Amino acid sequence: MIGEFPMRLAGFPSEVLPPARATPVVRTVLTREWRGLRRNRGVLLFTVCTLLFAESFLRLTGSAERALVAMLNLVLLLVPLVSMMLGIISWHGAREFTELLLTQPVRRSRLFLALYLAQVLPLASGFVVAIGAPLLWHGIPDRSVWPLALSTIGSGVALTFVFGGLALLIGIRVDDRLRSVVAGLMTWLVLSIGYDALVLLVSTTFADYALERPMMVLMLGNPVDLARTIIVMHSDTAALMGYTGAVLHRFLGTTLGSASAALGLLWWMVTPAWLACRAFERRDF
């Protein structure tokens, strides 16, 4: 006869267990994720690669402003791609663990917020360090470069949040990992490249009409376009702005144009994450 463990009496919780009390779910999960950051290869690889790019551009161009402009495509293409792919892969990789966490006395909305922040904050921090550190150790840039540096870093961080939210939305809505990855890649492709083609098509097709207002509305539909506009508005390289950005710049000027684009980007930071949270709350696991 096999002996039995003297497990603690579990039958009558009100007498045995202390009353359940609210726990800071977001802080708890974030702290754990943060401690595990040194083992997160994806985030570390992204940070190191971005840092190497930034360092190389600074050395090659010899100017902070030119290096930041050269890094424009890195910010507009690589940051969304990495945020999207890491977000989807992490979601599917941790799905069973997420289920385990959901069996604990935690609210789904709180857990979602924790998982979302645990996904985007390390990437955003990695980006800030990777762009900011080389700028600093090459000597603090001239004050005139600060708006461009801050808009580059701010836009990169914003895109991390936008595409992190989109990644979770796709991961939660599409069960199959492969289809999820494909949906993520398609979304990235459309927003990073395809959308510009659409804008160009609309602008050439309706060239005889006054398109300024529709173009500004169209620009709000693309966070990458918004980020590009914010960055380029603070540089002298207006040619990189794109059609919609140029329209915004012409009609609203640098300050108001940047503020409008920033508001648009803020909307993009909130909306996909909010939709993902709703999907998470309603989902059957």
Place this chain on the structure above:
Amino acid sequence: MIFHLTTPLVSVRGLSKRFDGHAVLTELSLDLHRGAITAIVGPNGAGKTTLNKAILGLVRPDAGTILFDGRDTAGRIDHRASIGYMPQLARYPETFTGRDVLSLLSELRGKGLARDETLVQAFALERFLDQPARALSGGQRQRINAAAAFLFSPQLLLLDEPTAGLDPVASGILKRAIRGARNAGCAVVITSHILSELQELADTIVFLHEGRIGWQGAVLDLFNATGASTLEEAIAQLMQHGTLVDRGSASA
């Protein structure tokens, strides 16, 4: 026949759930009592996992209620503090160590909550608790999983294929822990395809078939109803012959 003098810890009433138009659970009702080990068996797709997940709040029922200690669980989370769950798949984020997992679960339940580390010690988890999940074998992760389920002296233990991936020694340790929990007054629910293991552990059998309860009652009653001498034979008969459902229900 098992008579329970206490009110059930969990009462499931009229539970229905459909996925993509396909009925997975249909007006299912059952009680889970303290101090009893209930085995939920049935063919693949019978609704075993969905039933467990509905009790855990992972799946939202289309209809029906689940009462935990007499209170409706709909929209509540506090009852989960009294549940220990051991999923079939023990997967953790690769950046987490076993210690991270146990600490995170402890913190989510509330700091200062007493931990029952009987299984942590019995499984000698200390040896690999600080290794990242990617460096752990399936069996090691499953042991951490088991220890996590028992960690907070739950009133209800939901164990999904608990010994899958465990070596015979670890499996024996877990079975002793399951009996210990039952004797301490815990309601234990096991879903497993290893019927010899269920015969060894279970007090009550719930046979699910196409989302409905085909038979439920004490293990001995099932043997009497089917004339089988092992649980494997009895369940095989239940799966093959619809007529036994009626005989079993009558005897239960």
